[in-house]
Amino acid sequence: MSTTKQKKKHLKAVRPKLRLFRAxxxxxxxxMWGINHSISELTHVSTPVMLMPDDFKAYTKTRVDNHMFNKENMPSHFKFKEYCPNVFRNLRERFNVDDDTYLKSLTKDCPQDLKTNAKAGSSSRPMQSYDKIFFIxxxxxxxxxxxxxxxxEYHQYIVERHADTLLPQYLGMYRVSINDSETYLLVSKNIFSRRFTIHKKYDLKGSTVSRQASDKEKSxxxxxxxxxxxxxxxxxIQVGQEKRDKLLTTLKADTEFLANLSLVNYSLVVGIHDRDSDDAEPLVLSSDNDLEDDDDDNNTSSPSGRGDPTPPESPQNVRSYPGYADGELDPFLEPFGIKSCESCPRPEIYFLAIIDILTHYGVKKSIEQTAKTVKYGPGAEISTVAPxxxxxxxxxFVERITE
Incomplete structure (x- = not known):
């Protein structure tokens, strides 16, 4: 009778691969950890047929203690909160931002700080994703x-307008808690394009009182x-009659929407790219509050300089952009871009969007309006007025400056 020797199988423990977020x-x-966790969790949640009232009050909270016991990569204790996840997921779909692009853009490399002129003590801190597509x-x-x-109301408006708006494209809102310190972050789409250098930049409110850049800013x-x-x-702004009519129609709808919500002090940011310029370095400045601090309106602010002329990674590695090769405006990369008309004397591309829409006209703004009226006179075009x-x-004002 033959005997068979059974070979002992030696099992080697395989440590699961954990994605590290070093910053x-x-x-x-x-x-970055929170965005990765959020998108991963959402993949297990079915998309609702329609949003319910509770979705606009909902949130998810995650608390982590002794994370990997490795303080070099992550704090030992932290909390991450996402506000209204189903609502913002729906908004991302409306704005043609898929979860894969959102995840890779916000977690492949740490967000980049942008230079800011915000006043000391200001809560605003502008950042952008490594590929310059999103603004945090x-x-x-x-x-x-x-x-x-x-x-x-914002979500309903975006749905009714089929995302055809100059308003900020809000994509997510979060809270990060570390050592009892809470930081709130709002993610939106970039207004300017990474592909076209901006040669002139304006922040317009339709007001003339104290509405000129300082000598320091102009330098x-x-x-x-x-x-x-x-x-x-x-x-x-020369775009031709057809584009002008569409622009003004959109602007009228947007501003009436803001007025109905008693919102004021918003601006039209205008970035101008000169298509005849030999300067091919891509500028990336981004969206909401991407401007100088306005002493007249107590706005928070952000970057004023040029972005890194050499992007860390080509956008094709994140998403396919069919308009990139031939220089046409891409609806995803340049949702706020408008080309000048063929017969216009200056071949330009304008980037136009409304920013800073979160100022409510309440008692504080009413008092501010009264004080400025006393200071400058009842006929002065002060920026703080009723919605x-x-x-x-x-x-x-925009009607007067467009052709």
């Missing part, structure tokens, strides 16, 4: 409350100019 500070590490900004708890106040390579500077430069007046003046 220069804990805020970035936890933010720290906001105050008051702004979080204002987002919650308007979110249902920068790419200053953020204002209403009086725009008029002094004799600038005109309907602000919207009408804003529309009239």
């Amino acid at each position: 220069k500070e804990p805020l970035f590490s936890v933010f 900004k720290t906001i105050s708890s008051e702004q979080v409350a204002e987002m919650h106040r308007i979110l249902k 920068k390579d790419l200053p953020t100019l204002k209403d009086n500077d725009f008029l002094s430069d004799r600038r005109i 309907d007046v602000y919207a009408r003046r804003f529309q009239e």
